């Protein structure tokens with residue numbers, strides 16, 4: 001008996017149309033191929049994830065920072081499987097939550113809610129993180145407290161988290177094995193239909209690693225000048241002023257300005273020759289953890305890295321997250337306490353609190369917390385600069401979007 005369902009009708013129709021023209025030949029019985037077009041909408045030739053051409057200035061960093069392991073190179077079929085997994089609610093215990101529930105493309109793959117809602121309505125302890133260009137963090141630099149070593153390790157953690165998705169790896173494997181629409185995807189990605197948690201981890205890591213962003217106004221400006229200290233021709237005067245504040249050019253000697261932590265070079269100076277390799281414009285993070293003086297009380301709710309290492313000196317330290325697409329990823333900070341970019345800038349301007357382990361980039365010579373005391377004009381300029389880091393192409397690129405039809 002030939003089982004015909006809606007998935008196969010389109011295929012059969014095409015087949016019958018082709019062959020019915022030759023009416024002298026008998027109708028050949030062909031195996032019914034499942035394309036699952038009623039489940040997901042995937043292109044017949046997969047999207048290009050594996051061979052993306054980066055702009056020059058971006059490319060300069062990619063080789064040194066790319067953390068792709070030897071045994072998990074991105075393939076188009078692997079990242080396609082990863083995309084389906086990323087959007088599939090079957091990956092949570094009660095089938096209500098997907099990775100994408102808390103990492104939303106239009107919000108730079110973060111969550112507009114201060115705390116994200118997990119599979120049983122519980123809330124995460126911290127604000128969701130953006131995932132853009134996350135294939136360029138050094139090993140050991142994932143999560144707000146740097147507790148995950150690699151992207152391959154990291155992606156299995158939310159799945160097994162009691163608040164986020166509530167799965168076990170055994171349940172993950174048995175559940176996905178019963179879903180026929182995964183068979184062709186695993187086959188194409190791993191040359192075998194067998195579902196293993198190792199393959200799920202690899203495919204998810206491939207997809208997350210392939211979420212690139214390099215089409216912001218900033219990228220156009222740096223392509224034109226190749227120097228973060230020159231005025232960008234495509235910027236307004238206000239945006240260039242904001243860039244100067246970010247770089248410390250307007251606050252000479254202030255090694256507390258943004259660039260040190262958010263582009264990652266302690267030796268960067270506007271008055272010495274520019275070294276394109278010394279600023280990390282791929283992720284806009286110096287890959288450090290720091291205590292930026294959000295709280296005075298250092299044994300309060302969340303002690304970040306200190307909870308992992310047990311060292312007092314790490315208390316209150318959190319990952320410097322990428323600020324690419326920062327205008328899309330509100331609210332801000334590890335606990336999402338600040339709702340706007342204006343509030344973030346106000347923090348650095350007047351709200352830095354004393355703390356026994358405040359980062360040395362946040363302390364003045366006399367040991368007081370370094371508040372930049374920016375004027376209204378400077379604050380507005382800094383916000384305008386931060387908004388130039390938005391990449392609207394990444395936000396709407398179909399290859400990162402939800403492939404499910406319903």
Ligand code: HEC
Nearest residue numbers: 099102116117118124126127128129142143144155158164
């Ligand atoms: C219920 C919400 C929720 C779900 C579901 C979820 N995440 Fe997250 N994700 C978060 C939060 C919150 C953090 C920050 C947690 C922390 O640092 O303690 C995070 C952090 C991350 C990070 C670290 C980013 C960085 O820069 O260090 C990655 C990568 C990530 N998630 C990927 C995934 C993947 C892949 C899935 C699906 C398997 C997933 N997440 C599911 C909320 C969620």
Ligand code: HEC
Nearest residue numbers: 256257258261290318319320321332333334344348359361
């Ligand atoms: C000492 C290092 C350091 C300096 C200097 C610094 N930052 Fe940060 N920044 C961090 C860290 C660490 C966090 C995360 C803190 C947390 O959540 O506890 C952060 C968070 C942010 C965020 C929110 C990111 C998010 O996804 O929630 C923005 C925006 C930001 N910084 C912009 C700036 C600007 C603008 C400046 C200059 C005025 C600056 N930073 C200076 C280390 C630094």
